[in-house]
Amino acid sequence: xxxxxxxxxxxxxxxxxxxxxxxxxxxxxxxxxxxxxxxxxxxxxxxxxxxxxxxxxxxxxxxxxxxxxxxxxxxxxxxxxxxxxxxxxxxxxxxxxxxxxxxxxxxxxxxxxxx
Amino acid sequence: xxxxxxxxxxxxxxxxxxxxxxxxxxxxxxxxxxxxxxxxxxxxxxxxxxxxxxxxxxxxxxxxxxxxxxxxxxxxxxxxxxxxxxxxxxxxxxxxxxxxxxxxxxxxxxxxxxx
Numbered sequence: 001x002x003x004x005x006x007x008x009x010x011x012x013x014x015x016x017x018x019x020x021x022x023x024x025x026x027x028x029x030x031x032x033x034x035x036x037x038x039x040x041x042x043x044x045x046x047x048x049x050x051x052x053x054x055x056x057x058x059x060x061x062x063x064x065x066x067x068x069x070x071x072x073x074x075x076x077x078x079x080x081x082x083x084x085x086x087x088x089x090x091x092x093x094x095x096x097x098x099x100x101x102x103x104x105x106x107x108x109x110x111x112x113x114x115x
Numbered sequence: 116x117x118x119x120x121x122x123x124x125x126x127x128x129x130x131x132x133x134x135x136x137x138x139x140x141x142x143x144x145x146x147x148x149x150x151x152x153x154x155x156x157x158x159x160x161x162x163x164x165x166x167x168x169x170x171x172x173x174x175x176x177x178x179x180x181x182x183x184x185x186x187x188x189x190x191x192x193x194x195x196x197x198x199x200x201x202x203x204x205x206x207x208x209x210x211x212x213x214x215x216x217x218x219x220x221x222x223x224x225x226x227x228x229x230x
Binding site: 092 | 149151157158159160161217218220221223
């Protein structure tokens with residue numbers, strides 16, 4: 001299965017600043033996904049990123065707050081903008097392998113703390 | 116809106132005991148169902164998945180799950196747990212009609228296996 005490298009693994013940031021999270025995959029994938037896991041809660045899909053098109057955001061998430069780039073088939077970034085303590089979460093990158101067969105691989109996540 | 120419920124937030128049991136984790140979802144249409152596991156300090160890994168066919172699905176590490184459509188359930192079982200099964204377990208649903216990769220996760224169940 002695909003191997004995902006996610007950076008940084010953790011960070012502590014000041015409120016009002018922005019953090020860009022990188023997701024690198026060792027193989028070409030069509031669809032990449034960004035999830036958030038808030039403390040004590042489940043994973044929630046933020047957006048779907050396809051190469052060559054705008055990311056598709058889920059309800060409650062907007063591009064101004066979570067801009068996403070997908071420059072090629074192996075890389076994506078998620079930026080958490082103008083951070084507040086409520087943005088403290090684990091952010092995970094996921095890819096779909098074998099389209100339509102439900103094989104999703106997850107990165108190790110970025111643990112973000114906003115102070 | 117669809118939702119996924121995991122009945123237990125924390126489960127503590129002894130080695131060799133049997134494990135059953137409940138998962139119910141609310142969605143009337145066709146679904147794909149997943150169980151993921153997250154071992155301490157590691158990323159999410161797929162335990163098993165159900166798309167169609169035999170409702171009893173066997174996964175890795177001796178886990179199995181049974182899809183009962185009439186009960187909207189997909190419970191995870193293991194006859195005899197080991198200390199190494201200590202982890203957090205997530206049930207997830209992808210509803211057909213939703214975008215691929217849009218996994219709706221349950222809140223997770225923390226399982227602790229004592230020696």
